[in-house]
Every structure is written in structure tokens, then in C-alpha cells.
Amino acid sequence: MKLKLVTVDGKTYAEVQDGKPLYVHEDGKEVAFDAPNTVATISRLNGEAKSHREAKEAAEAKLKAFEGIEDGEAARKALETIKNIDEGKLIAAGKVEEIKAAAKKAAEEQVAAANKAHAEELATTRKERDTLQTQLYDEKIGGSFSRSKFIAEKVAVPADLLQAQFGRAFKVEEGRIVAYDPAGNKIFSRVKPGDVADFEEALEVLVDAYPHKDAILKGSGGGSGAKPGSGGAPEQKAAGNFGGSREERTAAIAARFPDLKTA
Known part of the structure; x- marks a missing residue:
């Protein structure tokens, strides 16, 4: 990445845009460098790293006191059971070993029951979590594809088929x-260094790096528009029904663009 320069009256200056110096990336794209935002981002990340380190050290110090204890709830119940045993009565009755065995059995049954309940609760929680994650993904990712300005203006295939190709790249x-x-x-933003790219910028980066992007972009040889050397004549439309059901659109795109994943 190089600073974009301009020479005026024999003197060289940095070219600016909206008060920000312009930099030229290796691929020729120009980006205005937001220095205040970059400094603020670096400061924020340093602060987060410090707080995470301190929290980790504090947690590790507390856990040292519980080394060797795998099931805290079972240990607590076992201590309560032992506390409630009247040792004097047991010795007097000559049933120490019998009561010890009974206490051990009771503790084991309590641990087994607690483990079973915990496993069932964990399975239910995971199922609910997975359902919510799927719903959240469909709303945020699927909605972003359907509302994308980049897709509407520059992509020649339907949004759902583009999502089938690039949707797995988004989380x-x-x-x-x-x-x-x-x-x-x-994928980090070029416009806001230090921050991750938003959906539109990230999708453009992914499509730009796609080996067969010419097959899906408008006016690039595979989408709508004129073919090179055709004198501006519109390209013949791909065979198939692009406006029908999902199955019809999928079949039409698969026939016209075999390199594009549609599943």
C-alpha cells in the first residue's frame, strides 16, 4: 500500500479526500486512510486484550482451590450427608460400616441422578441454542443477501444462488x-482499518476473488450486458426460467453457469 502523491509547482504533496490521505493498494484501489479511527481501534483492542488477560489470571487463581474436584454439586451433597451422620449413635449401635456403605450408596445415587438431569438439560439447551442460531443466521445472513445493494446493482444471478455459493463464508x-x-x-475493512468488513464490502471482496466472477457479474461476459467485441450488442439471455420457482431458477443457472455451486 503506497501513499498517493501529486506534484504542484514542483513540490510533492499527499493527495487527500475528505481530509484524509489517499493510499493505493496493490490491486489499484484507492482508500482514504482514517488515522483517528485507526488509533482509536488500536487503543480499544489493547484495552480489551489487557482486560481478557486479567480476567483469565483471576479465574485461574480461583480454580486452584478446587483442583481434583470434578463434580462440585456431588461434592457438596456428599459433605452434607456426612455432616448429618451422628457418629456417636453409629458407634454405639455397632453399625459403622453399615452406615458408611449406606451413605456411599446414597451419595452415588445422588451423583448419578444429578448427572442424568444435567445431561438432559444440556441436550435441551443445545437444541434450543442451535435452533436460535439457525433462525438468527437465516435472518441476518439471508436478509443481507436479499437486501444487498451490491447484488442488485452488479450481480447477474439471483441473490439466493449467490448465497448458496458464498453464504458459508459469513458467520x-x-x-x-x-x-x-x-x-x-x-476479512477486514479497507475503509476502516482494524475493523472487520461489513457485509457489502466483504461480499465484494469474495466475489472479486472468485475465479469465475465473470460468469456472475453484470456486463462481465457471463451476466447481462454486452460481450467484448460485439459492438455493444446485448448478450443473449441464458436458457431457462430465471423468474420461476427456486427449482427452475437453480436448473437454469446450473445449465448456464456450470462452475457456480447451487446447493
């Missing part, structure tokens, strides 16, 4: 959409 984390590139790295 919902802490209530907001985060995109990942094919290598599993988060």
Missing part, C-alpha cells in the same frame, strides 16, 4: 456479521 458473532476468506481468515 454471526456477538450479534454482527463476520466474513472469512477461503483460507479461514477474517
Whole structure:
């Protein structure tokens, strides 16, 4: 990334846009560098890292006192059982071993029952969580694809088919959409350095890196518009029903663009 320069009266200056210096990325795209926002982001991230480290150290210090105890609830109940045993009466009756065995059995039954209840509760909670996550994903990710300005203006295929190709790159984390590139790295914003890219910017990055992007972009050879060397004549429409049911649209796109995933 290089600073964009301009020469005036023999002197060289940095070119600015909205009071921000312009930088040129390796792919030729120009981005205004927001220095105050970048400094604020770095300061925020440093503060978060410090608080996370301190919280981790505090938690580890507290856990040292409970080393060797796997089931805290079972341990608590066992202590209550032992506390309620009247040792004097047991010794007098000569039934120490019998009561010990009974106490052990009672404790084991309590632990088994607690484990079973906990497992059932955990399974129910996970199921509810997965359902809510699916609903949240469908609303935030699916809705973003259907409302995308980038798709409406620059993409030649329906939004649901573009989601079938790139939807797996998006996740919902802490209530907001985060995109990942094919290598599993988060996609960060060029406009706001240090922050993750929003949906529109991330989708444009993914499509731009797609090897067969010419097959899905408008006017790029695979979508609507003129073919190179055709003198501006409109490209013939792809065979199939692009406006019918999902199954009809899927079949039409699969026939016209075999490299595009539709499942």
C-alpha cells in the first residue's frame, strides 16, 4: 500500500479526500486512510486484550482451590450427608460400616441422578441454542443477501444462488456479521482499518476473488450486458426460467453457469 502523491509547482504533496490521505493498494484501489479511527481501534483492542488477560489470571487463581474436584454439586451433597451422620449413635449401635456403605450408596445415587438431569438439560439447551442460531443466521445472513445493494446493482444471478455459493463464508458473532476468506481468515475493512468488513464490502471482496466472477457479474461476459467485441450488442439471455420457482431458477443457472455451486 503506497501513499498517493501529486506534484504542484514542483513540490510533492499527499493527495487527500475528505481530509484524509489517499493510499493505493496493490490491486489499484484507492482508500482514504482514517488515522483517528485507526488509533482509536488500536487503543480499544489493547484495552480489551489487557482486560481478557486479567480476567483469565483471576479465574485461574480461583480454580486452584478446587483442583481434583470434578463434580462440585456431588461434592457438596456428599459433605452434607456426612455432616448429618451422628457418629456417636453409629458407634454405639455397632453399625459403622453399615452406615458408611449406606451413605456411599446414597451419595452415588445422588451423583448419578444429578448427572442424568444435567445431561438432559444440556441436550435441551443445545437444541434450543442451535435452533436460535439457525433462525438468527437465516435472518441476518439471508436478509443481507436479499437486501444487498451490491447484488442488485452488479450481480447477474439471483441473490439466493449467490448465497448458496458464498453464504458459508459469513458467520454471526456477538450479534454482527463476520466474513472469512477461503483460507479461514477474517476479512477486514479497507475503509476502516482494524475493523472487520461489513457485509457489502466483504461480499465484494469474495466475489472479486472468485475465479469465475465473470460468469456472475453484470456486463462481465457471463451476466447481462454486452460481450467484448460485439459492438455493444446485448448478450443473449441464458436458457431457462430465471423468474420461476427456486427449482427452475437453480436448473437454469446450473445449465448456464456450470462452475457456480447451487446447493
